[in-house]
C-alpha cells in the first residue's frame with residue numbers, strides 16, 4: 001500500500017516551520033525562529049510576514065530532504081489556516097496552495113490550537129511512546145492562549161475555560177519585560193526561578209467563576225510591587241531577581257492548576273495533558289507530575305520541541321484529516337480568530 005506522506009506547514013506567528021509525517025510517524029521537523037523581534041520586546045507582525053517569505057522555501061526544502069523523500073511522493077499538504085497573524089498565515093497558506101496545485105495533491109487546513117493538542121499523537125517510532133485516549137483534558141498555554149479543552153476526538157474539541165484577558169505566556173513575557181529581561185521572557189523567568197524562593201513575594205490571584213482564567217490582575221500587582229519597592233531601593237529588581245521570578249512563576253502555575261483540577265474533578269476525567277509554549281515551563285511540568293500522583297491522573301507532557309510552534313503538529317493534524325478525506329478548497333482564506341468550539 002502506498003505510504004501516506006503529509007507535508008505540514010506552520011506560519012501563524014514568528015516561527016516558519018515545515019515537517020513531514022509518514023503514516024503517522026515523524027520524518028522531519030524544521031523550524032526557523034525569527035530573532036528579529038527580540039529588540040522590540042514582542043512580535044512585530046509586518047517583520048514576521050517578511051521573514052516567513054524569506055524562510056519558507058529553504059525550510060520546506062530542508063524538511064523534504066531530511067525526510068529522505070521526493071516532493072513528488074507527497075500525498076497531501078497540511079497548513080495552518082488560523083488563528084494567528086494574518087500576514088504570516090497568508091505566506092504559509094499561499095505557499096501551500098501553490099505547491100498543492102503544482103503537485104496536484106489535496107490541501108488540508110489545520111486549526112493551530114487543535115494542532116497543539118494533536119501534538120500528543122505525534123509518533124517518533126519509539127515503542128515507549130504513550131498517547132492520551134479520549135476523552136481527555138488538555139491545558140493549552142501559550143503566548144496568546146490559556147485554555148482548558150475537553151478533547152472528545154481528533155476533531156471534536158470544546159474550550160471549557162479560557163482567559164478573559166491576558167494569556168499565561170503573556171503574563172510571563174510582560175512581567176519579564178518590566179524586570180528588563182529579554183523577549184520572550186518565559187524561559188528566562190523559568191531559568192532564574194530555579195535559584196529563587198517561590199514564597200518570597202505574594203501576588204494577587206483572580207477570583208473568576210467556572211474554568212476561566214485571568215492574568216491581568218497578577219500583572220498589575222507585580223507592576224505595583226516593583227513600583228513601590230523601587231521608590232525605596234532603586235536596585236530592588238536586581239537584588240531580588242531570582243525570588244521575583246520564582247514567586248511569579250509559582251503564582252502563575254497555581255492559577256493554572258487550580259482550574260484544571262476543578263475541571264478534572266467535575267468531569268471525572270483522569271487523563272490530563274498540557275500543550276503550548278508555556279508547557280516547557282519546569283515548574284508547570286513538576287506541578288503536573290505532582291497532581292498526577294496526588295489525584296491519580298495519567299499525565300501527558302509533550303517533548304519540549306513540540307510545545308512551541310512547530311509543523312510536526314500541523315502535519316499530524318493533517319494526517320488525521322487526510323485519512324477522513326477532509327480536504328480544503330483553494331478558495332479558503334486564513335482566519336485570525338476562532339470561536340469556542342475549536
Ligand code: KG4
Pocket residue numbers: 013141142143144145168169170172173184185186187190276277278279280281282307308309
Ligand atoms: O506556543 P508558543 O510558542 O507561541 C505563541 O503563543 O506565540 O508560546 C510562546 C510562549 C511565550 O509567551 C514564552 O514566554 C512562553 O511560551 N514560554 C515559557 C517557557 N518557554 C516558552 N514560559 C514559561 N516558561 C518556559 N520555560
